[in-house]
Structure formats: C-alpha cells, structure tokens
C-alpha cells in the first residue's frame with residue numbers, strides 16, 4: 001500500500017500514514033510527499049524516529065538538499081544536518097535559534113531562491129514549550145478581501161537579518177550586539193508572490209522591516225496586520241512534538257515559529273533543507 005494522508009485542519013496540515021516504514025524511502029514516496037507538501041503546506045510523520053542518514057535520504061528523494069545556516073555550531077552531525085538547540089556546548093551563538101521564536105520564512109534574506117521546504121526531526125522533545133507553529137501564507141492571501149488583495153499588488157518589503165533579530169536585540173550581550181545585528185543580509189521581495197503554479201502567497205514575517213515607498217510606521221503596521229491575519233487559527237497549525245516526530249513544511253507557502261522554550265528542557269531538533277526552484281516574483 002502506498003503512503004496515505006489524513007487532513008489535520010481544513011486549510012493546513014496532513015498526517016502521513018503507512019504500513020511499512022520502507023515505503024518512505026522510494027522515489028514514488030518522494031514525489032508523493034513533494035506534491036502533498038505543496039498542497040497541504042505541512043506534513044506530520046508521527047514518531048518515525050529517523051536517523052540522520054534516513055532524514056538525508058528522504059530530503060534528497062524530495063529535492064536537492066541545501067545547507068542553510070552559517071555554521072557557528074560545534075556539532076558532529078553531517079554539515080547538511082543542522083542541530084537546532086540552545087545547548088551552549090553545541091551552539092555558542094544562540095541568537096539565530098532565539099530568533100526562531102518569531103514568525104519567519106527560512107532563508108528569505110539570502111541571495112538564492114528561498115528553500116522549498118524545511119524538514120525537522122525531534123530528537124529530544126521539550127517537557128514545556130517548544131511546539132512549532134505554521135501559518136499558511138497561501139491561505140492568508142486567498143482569504144483576503146479582494147480590495148485588500150489589490151492594495152498589496154506591486155508592493156515590496158525589505159527583509160533583513162537585523163529586522164528578524166530586532167525583538168531580541170536588547171538581550172544580546174552588548175559586546176556582541178553590533179556584530180550579530182550588523183549581519184548585512186538585506187533583500188527586497190514583492191509582498192505577494194505569484195508562483196509558477198499561478199497560486200499566490202504572502203511573503204511576510206519578522207524579517208520584513210518596512211515597505212518600499214511607504215512611511216516606516218504605516219509599512220510596519222501593515223506588515224504586522226498581515227502577520228496577525230496569516231496566524232489566525234483557520235490558517236495555522238501548532239505541532240506539539242513527541243520524540244521521533246518528523247515534520248516537513250512548504251517554506252515558500254508558510255511562516256513558522258517555535259513557542260519559546262528553555263535550554264534546560266534539552267529540546268533538540270535535527271534540520272535539513274531542500275533548495276527552492278523559483279525566486280520570489
């Protein structure tokens with residue numbers, strides 16, 4: 001029997017069901033998973049306990065694996081498997097992971113097409129906090145009133161790492177602050193992405209600093225309202241992690257964030273990424 005998919009919420013999320021674990025590692029499964037990720041935005045594989053090698057195999061069956069984060073971590077996994085952790089022994093520069101507490105899309109400030117998908121395996125589930133939330137930016141765009149859709153046409157937002165870290169800037173030790181926030185990655189994108197498929201989504205998140213041609217207050221207020229709109233319960237999903245859970249999401253059609261957690265919970269996720277195939281346009 002092939003993989004089966006059960007809807008979690010009407011607009012977002014499917015659970016993957018199968019009889020035999022080996023069914024996950026076939027080219028047919030890679031194709032089926034890719035098109036379900038595009039259709040349902042988030043796929044949850046409950047408690048399948050992947051090894052890194054298995055996670056990389058699934059990643060490569062779906063697309064081209066890509067290394068996303070500048071490697072500040074001291075980790076022993078493959079370089080394409082990033083350990084998402086606040087453990088200072090592995091991650092001596094926690095700002096990037098603390099930045100995941102705020103809505104974002106991965107790789108949106110980098111000079112390459114945004115990664116198609118992000119894949120996370122839960123190695124240590126936190127006892128408290130640390131759920132991951134996803135908000136469909138397709139559903140958010142499609143749900144806007146026509147007049148607002150028209151108002152967004154042609155607008156461009158400027159995204160930067162500095163903006164994405166602005167909520168935690170005060171918490172960065174002063175002697176590191178300028179270096180961490182000075183990361184000069186800046187990129188502007190249309191607010192509405194018309195995908196090659198013809199579908200449209202919003203390109204928003206904490207990386208979005210302001211809107212070109214609008215005053216800073218008006219642009220920021222618009223960006224915050226769009227974030228709140230996309231995060232409404234109908235368009236979003238919260239996943240509470242159990243050890244061994246594996247989740248794949250469409251990074252081109254969703255924002256995501258982690259619910260805050262403490263380092264003391266031991267939370268550990270292993271992350272891989274799949275290259276994007278189209279620039280935002």
Ligand code: OGA
Pocket residue numbers: 084100106130131132256257258259269271
């Ligand atoms: C990331 C990320 C979310 C999480 O690693 O890019 O957003 O829940 N992680 O750890």
Ligand code: MN
Pocket residue numbers: 100104105106256
């Ligand atoms: Mn992320």
